[in-house]
Amino acid sequence: MFTVTVRDHTMVAHSFRGEAFGPAQRLHGATFVVDASFRGLTLDTDGVLLDIGRAAAALRAVLADLDHRNLDDDPSFAATNTTVEVVAQTVADRLASRVEAGEVGEHARALDSVVVTLHESHVAWASYERAL
Amino acid sequence: MFTVTVRDHTMVAHSFRGEAFGPAQRLHGATFVVDASFRGLTLDTDGVLLDIGRAAAALRAVLADLDHRNLDDDPSFAATNTTVEVVAQTVADRLASRVEAGEVGEHARALDSVVVTLHESHVAWASYERAL
Amino acid sequence: MFTVTVRDHTMVAHSFRGEAFGPAQRLHGATFVVDASFRGLTLDTDGVLLDIGRAAAALRAVLADLDHRNLDDDPSFAATNTTVEVVAQTVADRLASRVEAGEVGEHARALDSVVVTLHESHVAWASYERAL
Amino acid sequence: MFTVTVRDHTMVAHSFRGEAFGPAQRLHGATFVVDASFRGLTLDTDGVLLDIGRAAAALRAVLADLDHRNLDDDPSFAATNTTVEVVAQTVADRLASRVEAGEVGEHARALDSVVVTLHESHVAWASYERAL
Amino acid sequence: MFTVTVRDHTMVAHSFRGEAFGPAQRLHGATFVVDASFRGLTLDTDGVLLDIGRAAAALRAVLADLDHRNLDDDPSFAATNTTVEVVAQTVADRLASRVEAGEVGEHARALDSVVVTLHESHVAWASYERAL
């Protein structure tokens, strides 16, 4: 099994609903350093799992919709808290759509899965893994 | 599949029994930078896999029993060398007990597995993964 | 010259005034991973520049006033943008006050300087250094 | 499941064939920081998955055949581009041969799998995982 | 004193002349992860030492002249080995020219100094610091 990972980041504001969050119920923010890992069993005739430049561009495009925003105002997240788990899942789902649309190349459409990890600090991070 | 990871550390002395260990048979020590990863399929109604603050507190509690100690004197390890593999397994088992006792919240009791990674330096680390 | 550094972090929301900031004029946020370095020429009779636990506690106390807040609402920053440079300077100044008040121990009052570095992502960080 | 990882690096020149590579078709180079992870279910009587010193030596031996070379001149890679995926697979295969030959110790011959990760920069890396 | 740092990278081939280099006399390569630090005493009216986006763009422009090249073919380096020290100095000098030409903004022309650090692996790096 091959895995190729690219790293980028986004900086957002948000707040959480629910007493369990304590002071994080207040409006605050986060830098998410985001690792997107693509997994698959075979390389193409160039010897790559997918074009790493196109993978990075797809991740950039997905993060551009979050960059420098207050996620509390984003209708996509109206029904949920924008926890690091939820944002990881959203980024993974949006990357999956781009892969399936062929945006990362034809060979990438045969990939097995994607894992998205969001680092919210040097001591905490979360991932979401899904099939492609 | 979601994964949430928290990082902490502990500093211990120990020595190893067995010729294979060479100079590590002498009393020496280590800083273990410890990553505890919790894995599960579903988020709770707050949108979290588990309360990251409670996860960090559970890891801290497990490491508090090791902090600033000579593991050679710890009866839990009387029958074994305290290799990085063995300590990773011990930390994982003790975290699992705390999760199963509900200490990290009710939803966390439905988690699938835990992975504990101990970094003993910038060039070597070891993990133990087990079901919950 | 000795230097002792402790690391912690804080998560804040903010926005910037000024066309140069482009999309960062919108409300967004950041995780600041904060390194506080204390510098001095001599160790005390225990062989330490300062008590590393007290240094970490002082940094924690300074960051507690920023944690999970929208810096746009903090009167301390009413007259300025809360750029990473400005926040680094503010953290350094507040740490300096605590050191000078003896909160980090008597010996620490003889320290030469403090440097505070805020990492806003894996590709950008800023520092402020000042005398004590 | 236990995993033990050791890290080392190698510095090589290479070029790629194929228009998809753009400027990387020119002769250029890379530092590959290489993590070799060994996975297995049981520890030996010393409490180790494998001798970490012998694991590091095996990785060093595999990388020594790549160090300070132009991979375009290496007959092993005559039929393929030396992408990070291909080099990860080659390193994993060569490590597997050494493990199977008993070079990392008798117990290591019962290992389940090996994962080799090559970091080509702070923002991109690739892995290859295979059974042992 | 304020310092602002941005990180980027470049991947090059090269070889060294001189017996002291041993196997590094052969054609090989490196990923240089490059940190460019700008230092100065005052912030502008926006509260920044310099525009971090423009600083990153200037670093990218300097590295673009090195990216995916064999430095042995670059006339700028005809008279010297392209050691990590020499490349750090070259990057610093070229950044300094861009700063002095006003490319990073008017306020940046009053900066004190620039430090460029090239990481050639996880265990070795080099810097060059110069006045502006």
Add this chain to the structure above:
Amino acid sequence: MFTVTVRDHTMVAHSFRGEAFGPAQRLHGATFVVDASFRGLTLDTDGVLLDIGRAAAALRAVLADLDHRNLDDDPSFAATNTTVEVVAQTVADRLASRVEAGEVGEHARALDSVVVTLHESHVAWASYERAL
């Protein structure tokens, strides 16, 4: 000014004398990840500040005297606590002796200074800088 840094590590046991140390008065241990930085104004005719391989060998030789030992038993430290500050100073002093003895090459004898940083965890480190 040029700086060249090499990284290595050592794993030791020790205990501290003095109530201020709290639980660290017990026998415990640490992994010290050690960065040795050499500083100087000029490169030699090969274009290097010093031979990076010889610098790494000198650091290894200095750390070999600490590796896998209980520092409480080392006569060099009989009169002092082996705090991270003290060990950083000791490593720097011993490196300086080796540089001055010509062990790192003739050109290195003209170096200005050395800085040794010991990382005791992901959240704490200390340095000692001295002239050569």
